[in-house]
Amino acid sequence: MKTAPNPAAPARPPAVPPGPPGAGAAGGAAARTGRPLSRRIAEQARAYAFLLGGLVCFALFSWYPAVRAVVIAFQKYTPGSDPQWVGTANFTRVLHDPEFGAAWRNTLVFTLFALLLGFAVPFVTALVLNELRHWKAFFRVVVYLPVMIPPVVSALLWKWFYDPGAGLANEVLRFAHLPTSNWSNGADTALVSLVIVATWANMGGTVLIYLAALQGIPGELYEAAEIDGAGLLQRVRHVTIPQTRFIILMLMLLQIIATMQVFTEPFVITGGGPESATVTVLYLIYKYAFLYNDFGGACALSVMLLVLLSAFSALYLRLTRSGEDT
Amino acid sequence: MRPSGPRGTRTLISPHTLGRPRGRAVYWTVFCGVVLLFALAFLFPVYWMVSGAMKSPDEVTRTPPTLVPESWHTAGYTDAWDLMQLPAHLWNTVEQAAGAWLLQIVFCTAAAYALSKLRPAFGRIVLGGILATLMVPAQALVVPKYLTVADLPVLHTSLLNDPLAIWLPAVANAFNLYLLKRFFDQIPRDVLEAAEIDGAGKLRSLVSIVLPMSRPVLGVVSIFALVAVWQDFLWPLMVFSDTDKQPISVALVQLSQNIPLTVLIASMVIASVPMVVMFLVFQRHIIAGISAGSTKG
Numbered sequence: 001m002k003t004a005p006n007p008a009a010p011a012r013p014p015a016v017p018p019g020p021p022g023a024g025a026a027g028g029a030a031a032r033t034g035r036p037l038s039r040r041i042a043e044q045a046r047a048y049a050f051l052l053g054g055l056v057c058f059a060l061f062s063w064y065p066a067v068r069a070v071v072i073a074f075q076k077y078t079p080g081s082d083p084q085w086v087g088t089a090n091f092t093r094v095l096h097d098p099e100f101g102a103a104w105r106n107t108l109v110f111t112l113f114a115l116l117l118g119f120a121v122p123f124v125t126a127l128v129l130n131e132l133r134h135w136k137a138f139f140r141v142v143v144y145l146p147v148m149i150p151p152v153v154s155a156l157l158w159k160w161f162y163d164p165g166a167g168l169a170n171e172v173l174r175f176a177h178l179p180t181s182n183w184s185n186g187a188d189t190a191l192v193s194l195v196i197v198a199t200w201a202n203m204g205g206t207v208l209i210y211l212a213a214l215q216g217i218p219g220e221l222y223e224a225a226e227i228d229g230a231g232l233l234q235r236v237r238h239v240t241i242p243q244t245r246f247i248i249l250m251l252m253l254l255q256i257i258a259t260m261q262v263f264t265e266p267f268v269i270t271g272g273g274p275e276s277a278t279v280t281v282l283y284l285i286y287k288y289a290f291l292y293n294d295f296g297g298a299c300a301l302s303v304m305l306l307v308l309l310s311a312f313s314a315l316y317l318r319l320t321r322s323g324e325d326t
Numbered sequence: 327m328r329p330s331g332p333r334g335t336r337t338l339i340s341p342h343t344l345g346r347p348r349g350r351a352v353y354w355t356v357f358c359g360v361v362l363l364f365a366l367a368f369l370f371p372v373y374w375m376v377s378g379a380m381k382s383p384d385e386v387t388r389t390p391p392t393l394v395p396e397s398w399h400t401a402g403y404t405d406a407w408d409l410m411q412l413p414a415h416l417w418n419t420v421e422q423a424a425g426a427w428l429l430q431i432v433f434c435t436a437a438a439y440a441l442s443k444l445r446p447a448f449g450r451i452v453l454g455g456i457l458a459t460l461m462v463p464a465q466a467l468v469v470p471k472y473l474t475v476a477d478l479p480v481l482h483t484s485l486l487n488d489p490l491a492i493w494l495p496a497v498a499n500a501f502n503l504y505l506l507k508r509f510f511d512q513i514p515r516d517v518l519e520a521a522e523i524d525g526a527g528k529l530r531s532l533v534s535i536v537l538p539m540s541r542p543v544l545g546v547v548s549i550f551a552l553v554a555v556w557q558d559f560l561w562p563l564m565v566f567s568d569t570d571k572q573p574i575s576v577a578l579v580q581l582s583q584n585i586p587l588t589v590l591i592a593s594m595v596i597a598s599v600p601m602v603v604m605f606l607v608f609q610r611h612i613i614a615g616i617s618a619g620s621t622k623g
Binding site: 057131132156200205211219290 | 356460477598
């Protein structure tokens with residue numbers, strides 16, 4: 001949810017440099033073919049000198065680890081000693097871990113809840129905010145405020161709210177004469193409690209992006225619908241949603257990709273408990289690497305997560321590209 | 327297009343409906359409801375945190391809780407500052423964020439400039455490789471990335487417990503690099519060619535022509551870079567096992583186990599202040615930046 005605050009931007013195809021038609025590009029091409037070889041080599045050397053720092057970092061910390069994840073997934077790997085090839089042993093071991101099923105189930109349920117709650121709430125909030133004609137800046141600042149609070153602080157804050165003794169959450173329930181809940185300490189309620197935290201902390205970005213999309217809807221469409229006798233909900237259904245269908249889909253995919261990588265909330269609030277009710281896939285990867293010292297197993301899990309998430313990312317990029325063309 | 331003043335472009339509800347007495351009553355009821363709801367949902371937790379840290383250790387755990395502290399103590403804040411080594415952890419965070427920002431500005435702008443204006447051979451392949459990393463969610467690769475940082479290829483040194491472990495991976499930020507490249511693409515080549523005729527080298531034209539023209543995008547990239555480091559948790563948790571080197575986010579979780587509640591809450595407030603202040607100062611730019619990406623589609 002936080003990785004890409006500007007979701008539509010990265011996927012746009014590179015813009016063609018504007019300027020006088022032909023002048024830049026054609027002049028450049030002529031220069032390229034007309035220059036002597038030594039000059040061209042010097043130019044290339046200079047271009048790569050500018051690229052070097054960035055390329056080294058991408059190679060070391062993006063491309064190499066991606067390859068390495070796949071390699072280590074088939075190795076017994078202990079830092080400091082030579083790795084041994086073990087075939088698919090890491091995968092079978094991980095698949096037989098009872099926490100494996102729990103982690104995937106939790107992650108999927110978390111994502112599902114995050115879509116229901118984490119998407120419906122900001123959607124309705126943006127719809128309502130778009131109708132308000134006063135204090136616009138105030139609402140935008142306030143809804144985005146939690147995003148700026150470090151996630152660790154949000155998690156600790158809600159851990160305190162959920163505290164069975166001095167927690168505010170149960171105090172609110174008691175005040176409303178409702179039965180109290182175990183919140184993050186109960187096996188049934190723990191996941192939902194974490195989704196509430198994640199929604200509170202991250203909805204600001206979704207609200208702002210969706211608000212901007214709502215402002216792009218031509219007013220005439222609403223007028224026409226109203227003349228045709230469409231009520232409020234019908235206008236939402238037949239004008240608002242179809243007009244913003246594309247951005248809704250984008251935000252949903254981004255939400256899925258982000259929530260499938262959830263780690264901070266379960267790590268800080270529940271520690272994966274009670275009884276692995278909130279262990280997520282990323283948490284399990286962390287456990288394999290840093291508690292069990294089993295880097296092969298961690299990489300096998302990473303590869304599985306990677307394949308699934310890359311599929312979603314590819315879908316996202318495809319959609320943004322096709323959205324650009326229309 | 328942006329509605330200005332009380333009446334703007336037509337939205338879901340028509341201005342006509344809003345003009346009628348009943349419409350106006352409903353509007354103000356909804357308005358007050360939303361203000362109340364926002365205050366309760368987003369401002370109250372912040373108030374609860376700030377005021378909770380000022381209660382006495384006995385009052386903060388009392389049920390039912392007090393809405394306003396009976397007496398205001400600053401001991402929570404001063405204890406957090408003095409005993410929890412918060413200044414050291416805050417300084418670590420500042421150091422990590424500043425270095426990541428600086429290296430990103432230097433190396434990402436240089437690379438984006440090269441890809442946009444210098445026509446390197448295989449430029450399209452390089453750009454494709456960089457954009458491909460956008461598809462690979464970062465968190466799924468933390469373990470192999472950790473192993474790489476723990477034992478760098480060729481050099482065989484470890485960057486663990488070193489701010490370089492934050493700084494260097496931060497440069498591999500395809501999102502920021504692409505943002506910069508797209509902005510540079512829009513700078514007409516003629517401007518740069520004119521400078522070259524005047525004798526300016528490539529570096530000179532980057533520093534004295536391209537960068538001054540790119541202030542808005544540099545601002546956005548800077549904010550993203552700073553926020554990303556300040557908010558990150560899993561990566562610094564992995565690479566800083568040495569307590570003295572940990573940034574505030576990691577230190578908070580480690581400390582939260584065995585310190586008095588008021589001191590912990592005070593530490594949480596202190597950890598939030600820098601980003602919240604930065605947000606309030608630059609809120610207009612930040613909100614505009616987030617909204618801008620979505621106007622298409």
